[in-house]
Amino acid sequence: MxxxxxxxxxxxxxxxxxxxxxxxxxxxxxxxxxxxxxxxxxxxxxxxxxxxxxxxxxxxxxxxxxxxxxxxxxxxxxxxxxxxxxxxxxxxxxxxxxxxxxxxxxxxxxxxxxxxxxxxxxxxxxxxxVPIHQLLGGSVRDRVLVHYWSGRLPPEALAHVAREGQQLGFGGIKIKCILEDPNVERVQAIYEACGPDFRISLDPNQRFRSMEDTLALAEALVDYPIEVFEDPLPKDDLRAYAELRRHLLIPLALHMERPDDVLQAIRLGAADVFNLRGTMSTVHRLGYMAEVADMTIWRGSGLDLGILDASYVHVCAATPSCTLGSDIIGQFMREDDLIVEPLTYESGHVLVPQGPGLGVVLxxxxxxxxxxxxxxxxxxxxxxxxx
CATH class of the missing domain: 3.30.390.10 (Enolase-like, N-terminal domain)
Structure with a gap:
């Protein structure tokens, strides 16, 4: 060839x-x-x-x-x-x-x-x-858990999006936020729209600024079904994350790609779980690192098209520690996925393609x-x- x-x-x-x-x-x-x-x-x-x-x-x-x-x-x-x-x-x-x-x-x-x-x-x-997941050692699951997604919206609009995701079968949503947002009101609106079993993850992209602010918000949200706080603080100081984790009542997630950063975070106790990004082989290796540390992961994304999303499904299927809701949600967020047959979603999971290679057609x-x-x-x- x-x-x-x-x-x-x-x-x-x-x-x-x-x-x-x-x-x-x-x-x-x-x-x-x-x-x-x-x-x-x-x-x-x-x-x-x-x-x-x-x-x-x-x-x-x-x-x-x-x-x-x-x-x-x-x-x-x-x-x-x-x-x-x-x-x-x-x-x-x-x-x-x-x-x-x-x-x-x-x-x-x-x-x-x-x-x-x-x-x-x-x-x-x-x-x-053979499908790509076989090249990664074989699948450990035939479907991958996925959560819905939203940008920063006012409480009423966000509740509508969350309810839309729930009606599509998803059991949780990841929302973007900053400290100045009405975060308690937004979470309350989702809770009222979707009920206590619908999980909510907050991702401020390192914009909560201080440990004190993060802890204050976490305390205000402790009675809601919060899945994780992802990247609340700047990631140039993982020791600060370790200190935050010692006081935080909500699971703490780090979004990472480099093996040495993941290793340092594990050694410092800087996270409860990881959102991993990178190539298929990178995520697969880092997923095993997390498994050895008795941690779980999900696969991050950029709200992508069908080809990349299919690759994410393959690596999640072949990574035992990938048990949290992944961001494989592009076909619901973009006008088109550019593949003939879209990925199949059932009850908040995406089914793993079984055809040779990626298993999708342009x-x-x-x-x-x-x-x-x-x-x-x-x-x-x-x-x-x-x-």
Whole structure:
């Protein structure tokens, strides 16, 4: 098997309006950045297979091109997907999106690695006739728990979104927030709309500022069904997290990607659970680290499209410690997922695809509808490398 052509499609799929409408958000509300593009990757081989990948939002064109030119002519069956290395252009990393909100230090890799790892694994799975979760050691579950999601909304609007999620079968919701939001009123509104068994996670993206403020809010919410506080404080001081955890009555979660950061957090006792992000192999390895520490995880996301979401389902299926509600929710949040058959959700779980590779098919009509004509620095929106 040899990669003979790589097609790259730059796309922009807007968010659905209801859950994240900025006109309904609290002033300065945190909503997903809608102008961030993605790339859909197709790796074509000399024996007729095509592997699909999807970049993280906002990945620069030059990072994708560097990786594509490097992989052209390579044999995916003779590469280590566990330790995939791609040419790295340090100027290509969006520090805010890839580092500051996720790990203690920025992640040092080509930001298109997520897409190419998935596409390579899709090829290998197809070649051997097995789903990707088999390449990760086999599945331990046939469905993955998922929770609903909302940006920062006023209490009444947020209660409507939470109720919508509950009616879709979800048993919990993750909400974005800052300290100045009416957080108690928002949680109370969800509680009244959805009842005591509907779980609520709060994610301020490190914007609660101080331990005292965090503890005061936690005390006010102690009688509500709060699942976790995720990243309440800046993550440059994990000892502060360890101290916070000693006093907090609500489980504390850290959103991380680097193995050394996860190891430090475990050693310091800085978290109860982890929200893990990164490549499939990274999340799989970190999930085993958490399991050894008798901790559980969920798989974070960027409210992505169907290709990345399918890859998340595979890694969650193959990771025993992934028992909390993951953020695999893109098809409910975006106008389209760009795959022919959407992932199947039942009773708040997403079913694990069983077809070879990713087990999904690219929707070319949708791809055309959401194609972007031009990319960075005048690059075309759709381009190929071959040889």
């Amino acid at each position: 040899k990669i003979i052509r790589i097609d790259v499609h730059r796309v922009h799929v807007p968010m659905s309006t209801a859950p994240v409408d900025p006109t309904a958000a609290v002033k300065d509300g945190y909503v997903p950045t809608e102008d961030l593009h993605k790339h859909i990757i197709e790796l074509h081989t000399d024996d007729g297979f095509a592997g699909l990948g999807e970049t993280w939002k906002g990945t620069p064109d030059r990072a994708v091109r560097a990786a594509a030119e490097f992989l052209l002519g390579k044999d995916p069956t003779r590469m280590s997907l566990q330790y995939l290395e791609l040419p790295h252009d340090s100027t290509a990393v969006n520090a805010r999106d890839l580092g500051a909100m996720v790990a203690v230090r920025p992640v040092d890799h080509n930001p298109s690695i997520h897409a190419f790892e998935v596409a390579l694994a899709d090829l290998v799975g197809q070649a051997h006739g 929707d070319r009509d949708a791809l055309s509808r959401y194609a972007v004509e031009r990319g960075d620095s005048g690059m075309p929106g759709t381009w190929s490398v071959s040889g």
